[in-house]
Amino acid sequence: MQKDINRSWFFRQPQQEVWDYLTKAELLEQWLMKNNFKPVVGHQFQFISDGLTDCEIAGVAYCQVLEVVPTSRLSYSWKYSMKGAEISTDSVVTWTLHEKNGGTELHLLHNGFTLMEDVISHTDGWVKNLNRLTELLNVPGHVHTNA
């Protein structure tokens, strides 16, 4: 099971310019989502999507800034709640920027997804059996012996 999202992207623009688009709320909004981001560790903010553009699912990402290294590294927690759903996903988004060939290489890591785990954490007995469940899911075509 794929657990991480890894994406590298090259921009011809200098690192500072790409950084600005990751860290200035009004610039972020132009390509990502409406937000109240500030590049301050501990700052809590939200990305809000009405679901009307880019085939997004309407919802809110509840975030908190975890790390800021100006122009080179930015990380925040990302808890996405879909509109109308009781369950959300916990995860972490990390941006890393490097100077490359006169432009900028931007790397995105979106990981730490807790999906079933998120659900499971609400039920005691469920946790103990997570390993069993994982085993089952990792065996394709598993057949129950007493079916």
Add this chain to the structure above:
Amino acid sequence: MSTQTLDVFQVVADPSRRQMLLLLSKNSLTINSLAENFDMSRPAVSKHVKILHGAGFITIEDIGRERYCTLKQDGFNELQDWINYFDKFWTNKLKKLETLLNNKNKSK
């Protein structure tokens, strides 16, 4: 609430349904034997089973006079789809950022 409109997260959000998945992760069970584990009416159990079935979490097989429920992988694959969704999401967003930056520089 119709069973069709429940997404995978809503399906597993219910404690009874999680408990059912848990029981089924150990064994295939008939709807009757599944119902014995719950303090709810048989129709209520059937309704949850129908929801689990509709979301691809279980298969239901008629053997003799009994209906057997077995854990299925599809429902869990949908959770994987959530990660795939964000993968596409970011790719689209990064393309948008690229276009934005390129257009901005052209117009300088």
